[in-house]
Amino acid sequence: MNIVFLDADTIGRDIDLEIFKKLGNITVYGFSTTEQMRGRVADADVIVLNKMQANAETLSDATHLKLICVTATGTNNLDKEYLAQRQIAWRNVAGYSTECVAQHTFALLFYLLEKLPYYDNYVKSEAYVNNTTFTHFTNVFHELNGMTWGIIGLGAIGKRVAQIASVFGCHIIYYSTTGQNNQPGYERVAFDTLLSQSDIISVHAPLTSQTEGLMNRAAFSQMKKGAIFLNLGRGPIVVEQDLADALNAGELAAAGLDVLCEEPMSAANPLLPIKDSGRLVITPHIAWAGVETRRRLMQTIWDQIHEFSLLS
Numbered sequence: 001m002n003i004v005f006l007d008a009d010t011i012g013r014d015i016d017l018e019i020f021k022k023l024g025n026i027t028v029y030g031f032s033t034t035e036q037m038r039g040r041v042a043d044a045d046v047i048v049l050n051k052m053q054a055n056a057e058t059l060s061d062a063t064h065l066k067l068i069c070v071t072a073t074g075t076n077n078l079d080k081e082y083l084a085q086r087q088i089a090w091r092n093v094a095g096y097s098t099e100c101v102a103q104h105t106f107a108l109l110f111y112l113l114e115k116l117p118y119y120d121n122y123v124k125s126e127a128y129v130n131n132t133t134f135t136h137f138t139n140v141f142h143e144l145n146g147m148t149w150g151i152i153g154l155g156a157i158g159k160r161v162a163q164i165a166s167v168f169g170c171h172i173i174y175y176s177t178t179g180q181n182n183q184p185g186y187e188r189v190a191f192d193t194l195l196s197q198s199d200i201i202s203v204h205a206p207l208t209s210q211t212e213g214l215m216n217r218a219a220f221s222q223m224k225k226g227a228i229f230l231n232l233g234r235g236p237i238v239v240e241q242d243l244a245d246a247l248n249a250g251e252l253a254a255a256g257l258d259v260l261c262e263e264p265m266s267a268a269n270p271l272l273p274i275k276d277s278g279r280l281v282i283t284p285h286i287a288w289a290g291v292e293t294r295r296r297l298m299q300t301i302w303d304q305i306h307e308f309s310l311l312s
Helices: 018-022 034-040 080-086 098-113 116-124 156-167 191-197 217-222 240-248 291-311
Strands: 002-005 025-028 046-049 067-070 089-091 148-152 171-175 200-203 228-231 254-257 280-282
Touching: 018 025, 018 291, 046 291, 067 291, 080 089, 089 291, 098 116, 098 156, 098 200, 098 228, 098 254, 098 280, 098 291, 148 156, 148 191, 156 171, 156 200, 171 191, 191 217, 217 240, 240 254
Parallel strands: 002 025, 002 046, 046 067, 067 089, 148 171, 148 200, 200 228, 228 254, 254 280
Antiparallel strands: none
């Protein structure tokens, strides 16, 4: 069995792929263009990809192809109708990153909530050296306990965030983007209610027709001025110009993002000029990327290929 990794750099060069040699011959490419992909899959029985498009254009020469494994949960890069016509199976991976994304959600929150950029700079600037008091009170922050945390998308990750936030004493409310997700133990509210009542709003929803552009000018204008907004779902759920305008106008306290509309970040992104880390922190899509998470992901891919080979 010939196994071809088309964009292995998306899972990190520190992940050892030697185990896949137990399944067959492996060829590993760190990155592939669309043109390169056509030639590289010609003799493949299995291809492993993350962002590459799998469709008639890229797979027409892959006459031996039997299985595509996506090293992610989302599968919008697969032309499933074409794959069905060709009888090419596909697999994705769900649930592997729940703990890591939840952890990163709180990393972003506490960085902003406790004004850590300000206090870190205060000490490093040596303003704290030989001060007359042992505590510096200038930049006020608040306890998380008692705050209302609104969650957009109460799936596996959203529920894990809700569980942890509850331990900190938060009141949890959530908005179902499909209108069909009812989770016992949590209060489901209308979108407008979530916006107006939440001290913290975090997004953990997939990108769909219901969520694209959901967080726009109208939404930000309904949020509390002291609220913190976090997006760990998908970039296009947020209208980035509207978020930039809301931050610059002081319509919300701060925002933390791990996803953007265009990744890597475009030089034209309207959020780029905001350099105040106390108001805005952006991480480069790393919420899922703990080393244990990536190892778990690739073990699942190995298991999928192994299981498929036994059934073929």
